[in-house]
Amino acid sequence: MSESVNLPALGESVTEGTVTRWLKNVGDHVEVDEPLLEVSTDKVDTEIPSPIAGVIEAILVAEDATVEVGTALVTIGDGSGGGQPADAPAAEAPAPEAPAAEAPAAAEAPAAEAPAPEAPAAEAPAAEAPAPEQPAAPAEQPTAEAPAPEQHAEAAPGAEVPSTDAPAPAEEAPTAPTPPAPAAAVDPAPATAPATEAAPQPDAPVAEALAPAEEAPAVEAPAAGQATPVSEAPAAPAAPAVADSSNAGYVTPLVRKLAHEKGIDLSSLTGSGVGGRIRKQDVLTAGTPSDTETVEAPASAAPAAVETSPLRGTSVPMSRLRKVIAERAVISMQTSAQLTSVVEVDVTLVANFRTKVKDDFLAKTGQKLSFLPFFALAAAEALKAYPIVNATIDGDTIVYPAQENISIAVDTERGLLTPVIRDASSLDLAGLAAQIADLAARTRDNKLKPDELAGGTFTLTNTGSRGALFDTPIVFLPQSAILGTGIVTKKPVVITNDGLDSIAIRSTVYLALSYDHRIVDGADAARFLVAVKNRLEGGDFTGNLGI
Incomplete structure (x- = not known):
């Protein structure tokens, strides 16, 4: 069944x-x-x-x-x-057909001759079973086989003798491999009709025996040597060739429509589906690669532009700033109990939103919209919910500030400086982007005011801007925590939709929180990180854009 x-x-x-x-x-x-x-x-x-x-x-x-x-x-x-059982008789039929090509009259002549040898004609099907053994056929009727080729040779051009019409197609098949073969396959049917009228009983089994033999070449032509170049041979390799090409570049109608709407060239995408097929999610995240390449450009270009530093082989005294940083780092490590917790965050929605609005954002604010304002906003909101991460220690007292003053680590030629964004939780993305750009520019130009480097309650350091996956930053007293953001990269990730798992290309980033274990426990750090993670993965920043 x-x-x-x-x-x-x-x-x-x-x-x-x-x-x-x-x-x-x-x-x-x-x-x-x-x-x-x-x-x-x-x-x-x-x-x-x-x-x-x-x-x-x-x-x-x-x-x-x-x-x-x-x-x-x-x-x-x-x-x-x-179609399976039809293949079985077809597989048996070509066996007698092969010797029939060598001696066509040997197997079929007895069946087509006068009524006298009707008994052997009725036994013809039995003789066809061992037909592959060529000596068996001539051993039964050597006298009838000898004239049969001559009769076929004469009857083939004349086509006047009705009894030889049936064997004639057998010889026409090898001589004319293209049009005559189907013509011969059609002709024997009416040719056998008069034969069945003359001798109904013997001709019926003969017709039944010939029918599968005539159908067999149509099904099993590739197996037999005669019809291989005519039909099935080119068809067999053609099928897998089409399948391979269709699988390699297959795109569903939904994905193709979405790509057309977004103006994305599908040939430029790398699919995350089965066999590298491009999926809907690949199109939705298509804008992120350029962002990732922009972030990764300094790291990837560095090896090609490496130059020997003039400081190599020299000794120079520490600058005053370097001494201060070194002393503070050592004191912080010796005084506080520091450890680091790390989470991986899927920022695909943030990347898509950023790609969508960055041109308009630049036109209206004059600032490029990077990932850092998103991280700062999510961190500021989480600090309001978990103020222990924003707290400081004053002797035996824990002080909870009324504001989230986020220090931004800026790399300069003189060393690492951390200007402060005041009341960061009150700012939107446009406000944070403006503050970050302004403080970073004035820090590198050495134009900061002294009070702009003081009063920070929490630090944000973007080591991913130089290609780092993540690090374990040091907390500088009197603060109790620092958040390090790694590079935003694209990678295959297992996602679950409606209970079904699949692999998709997603934009991800590692967030590393170093904290002072004297007042911040691991659970506190985890709650803070998960809050930041959920905010970023939600991707809903439309109301926080500020333009």
């Missing part, structure tokens, strides 16, 4: 799927849970396994077709139906 395999439910909100590739062909045997095909939806790319074991009898849905959940995809049976 045969059973249909339907497109299963792929999630609560998924109503249809597109068949992207068939992994099995008609006639293949499959086991339970063996993948049959690949299906793509707007949320996930997945393989559909076989719920039963058996032989594939029919494929009901073509590749690239979009069907609803519950639609029959394929018919699987026990091998007793469909």
